[in-house]
Amino acid sequence: MAPMEAQYLQLSFRSAEKMNDPALLGGHYRPAELLGQGGVAHVVLATDLFSGRKVALKMALEGKPEAAEAIRSEFRFAITHRHPSLVNPLGLTGDEAQPIIIMPYAVGISEDEVRSLLRSSVNHPQGAWIDDFIIEILECSAFIHFCGYLYNDFKPANFIWKQDHGNTEKARPLLLDFNLVSRIGETLSKRGTIEYASPEVLLGKEPTTASDLYSIGAMLYDLFTGTPPFISDDNSILIKQITEDGMADLSNIPARLRDGIAALLSREPNSRPQDARAAAEAFGLRSQFDELVKLHAGFYLSAGKPPFSKELKKACSEYLTGKSEKALLFFGNGCGTSPNDFLAADLALSGYNVERIDGEETPQAISATFEYLQSPGNQIDTKKAVLIIDDITKLDHSERCRLRALLRQPVALPVIACGKRWISCDLSYHIFDPISNYSNYGATREALSAYLKKDAAVPENLSRASGGDPELIFLHLSSAIKKDTYDLLSPESSLDFPLESSPELEAAIERMLFPLDLSKQEMFAFMAAWGIEIPLILLTDFSTEQKNFVDILLASGHLRRGKDSIFFPSEDVRNYVYCRAKNEDRQRYHHYWAEAAEQYLPQGDDSIEMAAFHWGNSGNLRKGYNTNLAVATNLFKKGELGRANVFAETLVSISRNGGGTLPAALMISADILKQAGDYPEARRRYLELLRCLAKGSDQNIRAEAYKDMGDLYRSTKKPERALYYTRKALNHFEKLGLEQGVANCHNNIGLIFWVNQEYHKALESFDLALKANEQLGNFQEQAKIESNIGIIKEIMGKTGEVAGYFEKAYADAQKAADFWLEALIANNLGYYYIRHDELDKARFYLQKALEISEKISYTESTINALSNLGLCDLKSGDLFNSIDYCQRAMQMAKAIGNKHLSFDAQLFLSEIGILMGNFSLADSVLSSLEKDQIYIDNLVFARQVDVLRSRWQFSIGNVEIAQRLATETFGYARTVGDSRLQLEAQLALMATSMGDGNSIDHLRDLASEASKLGHNDLADIAALLLARQYLALKNIESAEIWLERALSKPNQGRRIRLEGRLILGRAKKAQKKYDEAIDILTQIEIEAAGNGFLPDALEATMSLTEVYHHCGKISRAKEILKRADSYAQKISSSLPNCAAQGLWSNRPTMIELQTLREQLVEATRA
Incomplete structure (x- = not known):
């Protein structure tokens, strides 16, 4: 982006005694008239004798060191934050005591004229420009805020109201005067103009983005009414009006702008829009605002310090102190003028005379710059001078010759130039390429x-x-x-x-490739056909000429060398080069690489996949079909669906071109798509397969296709269609006499009834399938069916039978020597034992599942094992380890393109967030799940999400929504007969109604039912809720009985043990056994805080505070209360929005915390 209105920048410090003409400023600026004066500077209109254009010189007031510093600070911000609505400087001149900013001279209309123009246009058909006017001001503030700054002084006097091209019917705002700009979070040393300053700034509080927005609101009020919102000759009265009792009269504000200005002028910062986008929305201009941000996105990205600014600054410093006769050339350091602006500002502020040629220079301007630099009378001190060239490639041969003369003695002027990576330049230069390191x-x-x-x-x-x-x-x-x-x-x-x-x-990218001739570009494309990284062993058969070309590409940086490979520095470059090659050339390249992969790469899945990829693109249809079918089948079996689908798509494409059997290709492709959850595309593939089979006589594939179509409709929750196709498949298998197909159909029918919550019918079909497979001696299918029966028995509450089915399934999987199935069932067993609180057994089977899955590269099972291990650690209270497992599962699921596999891990992660008091994390995960289509399609999963959302809502204080979600989930679980989900929903509901007269009886029944069904973890949670209830009723004896039931179990998990001991500590406090209470609660705080249970740590410190208060140890109580406040603040800061924070502040816990504060204040006074 070229500097606004600048053909080239002149940044220089020049001392007065070196100027030929004392009347000139900066050597070539002739002052004409005074334009205005402020608190730190006066502005003078001048003429640039080099270009002939008018400029505005902003000169620091003499004898005021703080004014000089303000000018330098303003210059640094303004030149490195270019934006169309900001007046950006052309340069800096003057001296240390009186720096002068050189600015483009922009003519605008007066404040009164813009007020008149706005008021006359607001209700006029041509007044739509006013929307643009407001948006430009808001977007300008958004830019400043995005860069991490506050403007601190929005007011009409700090804008130029410019009319473009003689258009007198509208005006554009241009912001200038940046001497009050501060970093967000920085304490203000000086506030802005009182009439436009926000209430909180006037009260001495830290300014925020909302403070700037208030000032914009006050400014707009002024522009549309003629005065600021509040006026008084007495500053103290004015400040009181703004901060306390003044009410702005909005009656004269145009109706369509009234709501927006009123929102900006809200006295409380939290009641205002919190950012410029929200402000635009208050005006009904959100979409226009967003479009302007997108239009100016490049300015946002390139503002401020460029990438590698520290390295760039260091390289320049070393270059300038080295007295070299070479230029310093730096590569690819950002876009636009950002790095050059940064360097120019840094060097000018360090005392250098800086001359600059930007990338948009005309040949005449470049020539004038060289003439000035080479002329004997320019009086530049070359020891403290430097030339910056924005784009070295824009200089022609003659200009580069003149540049070489500048570099050599006697001038020896340092030159710093920017160029695109891999450019060819005939200059002598040092290279600064930061990414090479x-x-x-x-x-x-x-x-x-x-x-x-x-x-x-x-x-x-x-x-x-x-x-x-x-x-x-x-x-x-x-x-x-x-x-x-x-x-x-x-x-x-x-x-x-x-x-x-x-x-x-x-x-x-095309500019990066420009230095390469055609032969080298062809070699580059040949290398690109392999992929991003090429093992060196594949270059074994390269000719001498090819190896020389590779060396040239390595030397130029187009390729890089690794330990055992050569690689492309960028996938963008590789893809571009590859796609430019002709199709016949690409096929030839792939044929070479396919043979090389088979000949030289070590045998294994990776080499087979690489060969298949290249054969698939080589034009050799037979080889392409066979290799891609084998790889797609293997990856599908391992659950790596994203990669499997790539090879399956290639397979289908080859088949359509006559390379192999289309039905087999369509079958594997449809199966992969179905497993990945892309049901619409899978359905299309199955229907195409059936149409294809109608022309042939392969009844076996037809039957399989019907079975798979039935399974697809089961997955999409369409049981009638699923039964239709599965029974059709069953009929075909029976006619063909294929008993295994018959058994598989009975199994699938059982799965359909299962999804439809018809559990008894499901068990009947599974029984038929199991008997058939026992007769066939198919241990593999027996294991799958026994595992399914175990899961359904668990759902139906027949927990006494479940372990037997799972153990039998695991044994049959081992008999079948099917490692995939063994891992799957080990996962199921582990999950079963987690639900029944036998965590040691669970961990044994899950570690076994993980070990097998990783050994055979069974990705789906690996993800399930990691998720379940995360759940196991969650139940045991090892939250940090649980997070690690869940995140690993989510990352793997994302990597293979099957996000559905990570849903369990996400559920567990959201529960961890609730337990840790990290409500933003929990909300983010739950929101992601609630937006997914599976939340609509899979009611069982949706209700599991709802239980956690109920707990989340209750935790932040939204009891009403929590109760509704828990009640709805309970009703659903009871309807479908899901016993555990019923219990979980009831527990969530009971937690919201503590103190209800009937809750004790309900909790007793719930604890008994959970224990009876073997859900010991839920029974323990019910026991703790009962203990809390009895404690609230001051029935300490009953509370301790229920605590004993939860705490007496050997190897009880940390989660239950922490909360149980916490309640016990509170019970000791209620009994006035303060020493015991202090011991217990102190231990709980340490363990809870150390393991991430912040809500428990908060409760423990609050109870400790009460104990010390009762003991009369006020200083100790105040010390612990500080820790409680710290925990509360950490939890509060994790709340996702203001509404949640409001609910949280009204929770009984927070009210109790406030009461404790007040009690200690009173005790201190006493």
Whole structure:
């Protein structure tokens, strides 16, 4: 982005005694008239004798060191934060005592004229420009806030109201005067103008973005009415009006703007819009605001410090002190003028004379700059001078010759130039390429941090695609913002957006490839056909010429060398080069690589997959079909559905071109899509398969297709269609005499009845399938069916039979020597023992499942084992370990493209968030699940989410919604006969109605029922709720009886033990056994805080505070209360929004905490 209205920048410190003409400022600026004066500077209209244009010189007031510092600070901000609505400087001149900012001279209309224009236009058909006017002001503030700053002085006098191209019917706001700009969170040393300052700023509080928005509201009020909201000649009265009792009269504000201005002028900061986007929404201008942000996205990203700013600054410092006769050339460091602005500002403020040629210079301007630098009378001190060139490739041969003359003695002027990576330049130069010292990940992190002004999680796909190149990252971010796949202003927006090509990206890559001749580009495309990283062993058969080409590409940086490989620095570059190659050339390349992979790579799944990929793209249809069928089948069996689908799609494509049997390709493709949850596409493939079979006579595949169609409709919760197709398949298998097919259909019918909650019918069908498989001696299918029966028996509450079925299934899986099935059933067994609180047994089977799954690369089972181990640690109270397991499961599910596999882990993670008091985490996970289609399609899963959402709502204080969700879930669970879900819903409901006269009886029944069904963990939770209830009724004896039931179990998990001991400590406090209470509660606080149970730590410290208060140890009580306040603050800060924070503050716990504070204040006074 070229500097606004600047052909080239002149940044220089020049001492007065060196000027030829004392009347000139900065050597070539002739002052004409005084334009105005403020608290730190006066502004003079001048003429630039080099260009002939008018400029405005902002000169620090003499004899005021603070004014000089303000001017320097303003210059640093303004030149490194370019934006169309900001007046950005052209340069800096003057001296240490009186710096002068050189600004473009912009002519505007007066404040009174803009007020008159606004008032006359607001209800006029041509007044739509007023919306743009307001949006430009708000978007300008959004830009400043995004960069981490506050403006602190929005008022009409700090804008130029510009009319473009003689258009007198509207005006554009241009913001200037940045001497009060401060970083967000920084204490203000000086406040803005009182009439426009926010109430909290006037009261000495820390300003926020809401403070700036108040000032904008006050300014708009002034512009539309003629005066600020409050006026008085007495500042104390004015401040009182603004901060306490004044009411702004909005009657003269145009009706369509009234709500927006009223919102901005709210006295309480929390009642105002909290950001510029919310302010735009208050005006009904959200969509227009968002469009303007997208239009200006490049300015947001490139503002402030560029990527690798520390390294760039260090490299320049070393270069300037080295007295070299070479230029310093730095590569790819961001987009636009950002790094050059940063360097120019840093060097100018360090005392350097800085001359600059930007990328948009005309040949005449470039020539004039060189003539000035080479002329003997320019009086530049070359020891403290430097030339910055924004784009070295824009200089022609003659200009580069003149540049070489500047570099050599006697002038020896240091030159710092920017260029695109891999450019060819005939200058002698040192290279600064920061990403050469970084990994792709590290370089991407640095670039994202600079562009987004915050530390951000680095998406792996962006790191791979860009190779850490700041320019490519910039272009991907810009494209995502324009396409609405990344929201620049939302803190919740994810960087996991899809990476797509764009004309700008392709143009950038094309410039990078420009130095390569055609033969080298062809070699580059040949290498690109392999992939991003090429093992060195595959280059064994390269000719001498090919090896020389590789060396040239390595030397130029187009390729890089690893330990045992050569790799492309960027996937974007590789993809672009590959896609440009002709199709026949690509097939030839792939044929070579397929043979090389088979010949030289060590045998294994990876080499087989690579060979299949290349054969599939080589034009050899037979080899392509056979290899892709084998790989797709193997990956499908391992549950790696994302990768399996890639090979299956290639397989179908090859089959359509006559490379192999289409029905077999369609069958494996449809099966993969169904398993991955892409049911519409799977259905289309199955229907195509059936149409294809209608032309042939393969009845076996037809029967299998009907069976799979039935299974698909079962998965999409359409039991009637599922039964239709499955029974049709059953009929075909019976006619064909295929007993295994018959048995499989009975099993599938059982699954259909199961999904439809017809459990008795499901057991009947499973029984038929089990008997058939016993006669066939098929231990594999027996194990699957026995496992299914065990799960249904568990749902029906017949827990005494469940373990037997699972143990039998595990034994049959071992007999079948089916490791996949053994891992699956070990997972089921582990989950069963978790639900029955036998955590040691659970962990044994789950570790076994994980070990087998990882050994055979069974990804789906690995994810299930990790999720269940996370649940196991959650139940035992090892929350941090549980988080680790759940996150690993979620990452693996995402990596293989099957997000459904991670839903259990997400459920567990949300429960962890509730237990830890990390309500934002829990809310984020639950919201993600509630938005997924499975929440609508799978009622069992949805109700499990609802139970956790009920607990979340109760935890933050929203009792009404918590009760409704728990009641609805209980009704559903009772209807379908899910005994455990019934108990979980009842417990959630009981927690919301503590103190109800009937709750004790209900809890006793619930504890008894849970114990009877073997759900010991739920029985323990019921016992703790009973203990709390009895404690509230001061029935200590009954409370201790129920505590004993929960705490007396050997190897009781930390979660139950912590809460049980916490209640016991409170019971001791109630009995006035203070020493015992202190011992117990102190231990609980330490263990709870150390293991992440912040709500328990908060409750323990509050009880401890009460104990010490009762003992008369006020100082000790106050010390512990501080810890309680700290825990409460941590929990409160995790609440996702203001509404949740309001509910939380009214919770009994928080009210009790406030009471404790007041009691200690009173005790201190006494």
